């Protein structure tokens with residue numbers, strides 16, 4: 358199991374996969390943070406930390422105790438640790454008298470921070486700097502059969518096996534066999550290749566993450582549409598998510 362989770366994974370996009378499935382429940386980093394939040398809820402008070410020690414804990418050199426570790430991790434995930442039991446997330450200060458629903462708040466924030474990290478590292482997740490809208494991203498699944506859901510998973514985890522990837526990994530020819538374009542990457546198939554079937558109306562504008570991986574970034578689905586976009590989309594009555602109606 359450990360090898361499976363932490364071993365060298367050159368050929369599979371392990372990071373997006375684990376974050377993608379079950380809202381990240383299998384991601385080792387989220388598991389670690391869940392343990393840490395739960396531990397702090399149960400045992401944090403017994404550390405009896407002075408306000409002064411808490412203030413300087415993250416700057417202490419060399420020896421890393423549990424308090425330093427906790428504080429540094431919170432900061433890394435954009436959670437502001439004001440006091441041992443008073444943390445700030447997205448402009449909201451939460452009294453970390455951690456009930457399970459509050460742990461979920463911190464985990465959701467942590468998961469979005471991990472998506473944000475991927476957005477900075479991987480081209481096809483650009484636009485997800487603030488994380489992923491889980492509900493909107495998964496809305497389309499309901500309309501698909503099992504086989505198409507599997508394809509959707511491959512696309513959403515940025516795992517489509519293209520000639521460009523075969524070239525990088527195995528030294529195979531990287532060009533597109535359909536049109537001979539020198540770079541047969543996923544972008545080519547989405548944007549250019551004549552072999553890809555397309556809607557006559559063309560693709561609506563949107564962030565890269567939605568275009569290439571079908572993932573909806575946090576805050577995108579609730580953005581108000583312009584009048585032209587409204588007419589173009591012709592949303593069914595009551596639909597709040599314009600992306601699912603194209």
Ligand SMILES: [Zn+2]
Pocket residue numbers: 533534535536537538545549550551552
């Ligand atoms: Zn092509």
